Amino acid sequence: MTPLTPPAPAPPLPRGPLSSAVVTALTSGHTAGLPSPEAVTRTDPYGDDLQLALYSLYEQHYWGFAGVDPRREWDPCLLELRATLEDRFMGALRRDVGGDGRPVHGSVREALDALLVEPVRDDGTSVSHYLQRHGELRQLRDYAALRSLYHLKEADPHAWVIPRLRGRAKAGMVAVAYDEFGAGRAEDIHAVLFAELMADLGLNTTYGHYLDAAPAEALATVNLMSLFGLHRVWRGALVGHFASVEVTSSPDSRRLAQAMRRTGAGPAAERFYTEHVEADAVHEQLVRREVIGGLLADEPDVESDVVFGIEATGELDRRLATLLLTTWRQDRSVLRTSPEAPPLS
Amino acid sequence: MPGTSERPCRIALTDDGPLLVPGPVEVTLPDGTVAVSTRCVVALCTCRRSAIYPWCDTSHRRRACHAEEGGSP
Numbered sequence: 225m226t227p228l229t230p231p232a233p234a235p236p237l238p239r240g241p242l243s244s245a246v247v248t249a250l251t252s253g254h255t256a257g258l259p260s261p262e263a264v265t266r267t268d269p270y271g272d273d274l275q276l277a278l279y280s281l282y283e284q285h286y287w288g289f290a291g292v293d294p295r296r297e298w299d300p301c302l303l304e305l306r307a308t309l310e311d312r313f314m315g316a317l318r319r320d321v322g323g324d325g326r327p328v329h330g331s332v333r334e335a336l337d338a339l340l341v342e343p344v345r346d347d348g349t350s351v352s353h354y355l356q357r358h359g360e361l362r363q364l365r366d367y368a369a370l371r372s373l374y375h376l377k378e379a380d381p382h383a384w385v386i387p388r389l390r391g392r393a394k395a396g397m398v399a400v401a402y403d404e405f406g407a408g409r410a411e412d413i414h415a416v417l418f419a420e421l422m423a424d425l426g427l428n429t430t431y432g433h434y435l436d437a438a439p440a441e442a443l444a445t446v447n448l449m450s451l452f453g454l455h456r457v458w459r460g461a462l463v464g465h466f467a468s469v470e471v472t473s474s475p476d477s478r479r480l481a482q483a484m485r486r487t488g489a490g491p492a493a494e495r496f497y498t499e500h501v502e503a504d505a506v507h508e509q510l511v512r513r514e515v516i517g518g519l520l521a522d523e524p525d526v527e528s529d530v531v532f533g534i535e536a537t538g539e540l541d542r543r544l545a546t547l548l549l550t551t552w553r554q555d556r557s558v559l560r561t562s563p564e565a566p567p568l569s
Numbered sequence: 570m571p572g573t574s575e576r577p578c579r580i581a582l583t584d585d586g587p588l589l590v591p592g593p594v595e596v597t598l599p600d601g602t603v604a605v606s607t608r609c610v611v612a613l614c615t616c617r618r619s620a621i622y623p624w625c626d627t628s629h630r631r632r633a634c635h636a637e638e639g640g641s642p
Contacts, residue, residue: 256589340630340631341630341631341633342627342630342631342632342633342635343632343633344632344633344634345634399609399610402609403608403609407608407609408606447640474626474627475627475630478620478626500623501621501626502621502624502626503608504607505587505612505624505625505627506589506610506611506612506625507627508610508627509583509586509587509610510589511611513581513583513589
């Protein structure tokens with residue numbers, strides 16, 4: 225078993241004035257130089273600077289950064305800035321999901337039904353189809369490095385929703401979480417299985433190691449789940465996000481397992497995805513039937529939030545997929561800095 | 570022995586996909602081989618299209634030329 229190296233990575237390299245001010249405030253403890261709401265309004269909501277600033281603030285709720293006082297997690301000045309960044313990000317997503325700020329789908333059933341249809345052939349927009357057929361080891365390595373920000377936190381922000389659910393929704397959520405966290409066996413925690421996949425690909429398995437390498441599109445997908453997880457008001461969206469991940473995961477994982485097998489990536493790399501083919505076929509059913517079904521029976525008013533969670537996840541996944549496929553087709557690496565590429569045997 | 574629990578085994582039939590049964594389970598296949606799953610809930614394939622039969626792999630899903638939506642995992 226590959227041990228997860230102790231957390232708390234170094235603070236990231238800033239990518240603009242917002243992230244620079246946040247990293248400085250986190251490391252120094254002085255919040256006087258934090259940006260104004262007007263400065264946030266002038267910043268691209270999906271860009272590197274805002275997404276890294278938000279990511280750095282959220283990281284304080286997970287493992288934090290080396291050298292940063294853990295009490296910064298609840299610093300009111302940082303929380304105030306975080307709220308401004310979140311408003312900018314959510315405002316953009318509200319605008320871009322669907323049209324005119326209204327969701328595409330009128331109900332959760334419609335939104336999920338759209339995800340439950342498998343394309344007959346590769347339509348050129350799917351990362352897993354691309355990797356299945358054309359993926360080379362260096363692209364699988366790119367993909368795993370960038371997705372490590374997500375998978376090494378796998379199911380963590382989703383645990384924050386548990387106290388905000390009850391009855392069937394809570395029981396269903398915990399049943400899935402139990403599986404994600406290894407069903408009582410530390411070596412089967414999905415984040416650990418992902419670290420083993422990374423080791424097979426010759427990547428550094430240290431938590432947060434690829435933060436500086438990850439483009440804004442990858443940070444945004446992680447920020448979305450942190451945002452939904454941390455706010456009770458977004459409990460419906462968190463559940464929608466989770467359903468979206470679980471519903472799309474099983475068939476995607478089948479294709480990614482084939483990519484790992486075809487390229488000889490290694491047994492752990494293959495196992496991570498074959499495990500998810502089977503596990504997520506179960507999780508999808510539990511999330512749809514018990515978690516969403518239970519939540520909406522309990523709180524029918526949050527249905528539009530569940531739909532928003534599903535659609536916002538799809539929107540950010542599409543942005544990331546577009547970036548990945550564009551750069552790979554141009555034979556470039558998607559990482560901002562290249563990973564330590566060991567010689568291929 | 571099965572059936573020793575005081576509570577009946579709770580199984581769910583889904584309208585479009587697998588049978589959901591509480592695990593762990595042993596499934597004896599027609600050729601006599603036994604498949605084992607230790608998950609707390611197990612999805613048993615009913616469409617017979619699964620590549621990991623007897624477990625569900627979502628192969629029952631409707632297929633279309635153009636998916637309306639789809640994300641990366």
